[in-house]
Amino acid sequence: MGVCLCEFESRSGHQTDRGSTAATEQTGPVRGPCLAVWPMSDTARRIRTTYRTLHDSFGGQDWWPSESPFETVIGAVLTQFTSWRNAEIAIANLRRRDALTPPGLAALGGEELEELVRPSGFFRQKARTLRSLLDTLGRFEGGLTEMLELSTPRLRSELLATRGIGPETADAILLYAAGRPTFVVDAYTRRFACRHGLIGTRASYDEVQSIFLGALPADVEILGELHALLVRLGKEYCRPEPRCAECPLRDDLPAGGPLEASGVGGADAVN
Ligand code: SF4
Numbered sequence: 001m002g003v004c005l006c007e008f009e010s011r012s013g014h015q016t017d018r019g020s021t022a023a024t025e026q027t028g029p030v031r032g033p034c035l036a037v038w039p040m041s042d043t044a045r046r047i048r049t050t051y052r053t054l055h056d057s058f059g060g061q062d063w064w065p066s067e068s069p070f071e072t073v074i075g076a077v078l079t080q081f082t083s084w085r086n087a088e089i090a091i092a093n094l095r096r097r098d099a100l101t102p103p104g105l106a107a108l109g110g111e112e113l114e115e116l117v118r119p120s121g122f123f124r125q126k127a128r129t130l131r132s133l134l135d136t137l138g139r140f141e142g143g144l145t146e147m148l149e150l151s152t153p154r155l156r157s158e159l160l161a162t163r164g165i166g167p168e169t170a171d172a173i174l175l176y177a178a179g180r181p182t183f184v185v186d187a188y189t190r191r192f193a194c195r196h197g198l199i200g201t202r203a204s205y206d207e208v209q210s211i212f213l214g215a216l217p218a219d220v221e222i223l224g225e226l227h228a229l230l231v232r233l234g235k236e237y238c239r240p241e242p243r244c245a246e247c248p249l250r251d252d253l254p255a256g257g258p259l260e261a262s263g264v265g266g267a268d269a270v271n
Helices: 005-012 044-057 068-079 084-096 103-106 110-120 123-138 143-148 152-160 165-177 187-195 205-215 220-236
Strands: none
Touching: 005 044, 044 205, 068 084, 068 123, 068 143, 084 110, 084 143, 103 123, 110 123, 123 143, 143 152, 152 165, 165 205, 165 220, 187 205, 187 220
């Protein structure tokens, strides 16, 4: 189903334009200022409207599809530079070999692992990354469970220190496997945000992330949902050749139409 931002706003009380929630003790409907009229920057307001519009148009996206946190971590690596459909084939291969657990994955030989993840593309690189992840996990006596309980900055830094994991993959793991309220900046988000003038083409990963985090509640479901909605937007409408006439976000376009987004790429994944 996903979370409607209006429902979140009404159940959490009011919120500042920097996203810090002033939760109330109330359990029923909250009286007081509605976020729709709460002072916030124009960019933040447009990002919230984007969430609502996409959620109304597409519905909840039910991400991340996986049976365990470890599978989510593996999926975050396998979907780098490719579509989720290709990553799914590789995940199914690993599942058939009982390799969606750390011991199961570690038991695979190098060539066999490469062969199993081949459908996701860049298979040698991804097999190497999965091995590096196992090395990282091996430093924690309690394995993935212990690692996912680290503080957010420490966990992010452990992930980024793992060969083959960049900010986009690290944040996908933080958000969908560890349940931390962060935002994943991918090529789809950048393309849409550039075309709408929300960011510049040269904005850094951290800058884009900070703009989105500043506009939304620090809520894992909403942040995860927005990323999923933007992926769907990028696949169906905001493609390399945009389909603005039919797009649910056409009312938010700048007066002259979409702005230049050439040269916009993802951090460590291209979808
Ligand atoms: S209106 Fe056009 S530029 Fe904007 S998100 Fe839709 S397809 Fe992309």
